[in-house]
Amino acid sequence: MAWYAYCISEKQAFPDLLRHRKPVPLDAVTGISGNQVFLYPASDLAVIVSEHNPDEPLVQKSAVDHAKVIADCFKMSTVLPFRFGTVFSDDEALRRSVRSNQRQFLTNLDRLRGKAEMHLKVVVDDCCREQDKPILMNRVGKEYLTSLRENATQQRERQTRARAVSVQMHRMFAPLDEEVSCKRDGTGKMMLDIAHLIDHKCIERYQNRYSTAAVQLKDCRMQLSGPWPPYHFVHRQSRVPAQHTPSRTAIPA
Template sequence: MSWYAYCIAERQAFPELSRHRRPMPLENVKGLFGNQVFLFPASDLAVLVSEHSEEDAARIDQQCQKDHARVIADCFKQTTLLPFRFNTTFTDDDALRRSIRSNHRHFVANLERFQGKAEMHLKVLVDDVEGASKMQTCCAGKEYLAGLREQAARQRERQARARALSVQLNRMFLPLAEEISCKRLDSGKLLIDIAHLIDRKCVERYQNKYVQAQQTMKDCQFQLSGPWPPYHFVHRPQTGHQTHQPAVPAQVVAAAARVPVAAVSA
């Protein structure tokens, strides 16, 4: 039987597993295609999985991304976890156990590191630097080189603006850690994508700071989601072979933004 994997948690977070060595149903939790979600015991860890057939694999769609996120969201309300990438599967029980065993130290270390932590996902939309436009591709020679220099200068301006804004927000929100990316949209706006790692007990304080930022930074448009599992901050284990492990899936982030809490994958 193939398994579809959602996330890893500490086994002790599920007392019902103390008397079980085989996968057991997680009551009232359904996964992809309405399949029952199981707790799969693996040493001192538990993996949330559901049965997965070849027919299921052939009909993976956007709704599945939302269902993946929803399962992780429900689990995250109960305990610290490490989400798997969307559409991570294992061919059988042995394959799942081998993967957990080979990365056990890494998983346990991350679960300890992120105990009581959460991620807040902040998107900031601002006007691009003045005069920023796509470079003409028809020019040549000196005009072309001048265009390249101008484009590089504008890119530096964008980066400097993004850094200045991120520093301002860092001082306001005081996160434990942050991950930032910046890109120019076709609309001519700059999108600054910020993940902040915080203590879960500080979520309300963070939300209050978000309201303050909206009121004081009138030239910015904000969008906030979370709390999420801290998937932007999970580092991959350095192994010599490919492993199934938590990391950051853009498509799942987009889907999960439409459900209460977030999810990730590997």
């Protein structure tokens, strides 16, 4: 039987699991395709899983269900989310993966205990939007080199601006850890995706700082969501072999 994996937690967070060696149903939590969710005991860890038919396709709603299970478990305990689509072919594959990664799992659980992720989307004007020009690929000599230099200069200016905004966010919110990605849309705006790791007990303080920042930073549009499970802070060192593990996008600007 294949197992679809949502996240990992500490066994001690679920007292009912301490008396069992076999998977125990996690009541009131429904998984992908409406399947029953189980706590699967593996040494000192609990793997949150549901039965899975490998021939059944994973659709957009499956991703929503995946995130909901993780969010429900996050209300009960520290969790290490698996990437969407992580499937273990049978019991042995699941146990083998946990055994080979157990030390890293326990280290991450200890590091992330009592912490949550807050997610900021920051939109700022592109400092180069008025002077942006296409590279003149059909030209040669001086015109072509000038075009290359202009575009390189614009790119450096964008990176400098993105870093400056990121540093400003870091100073205002003082997170325990962060991940930042930056991209540019077609309307001449730069969009920063910022994930901040904070103590769960500091959520209200963080939200108050956000309200202050939204007023002070007139040249930025900001959107806040969270608290979330620590999605961006789990997979830096742990790599779990399974049938399918889509990659996470979080590239610093």
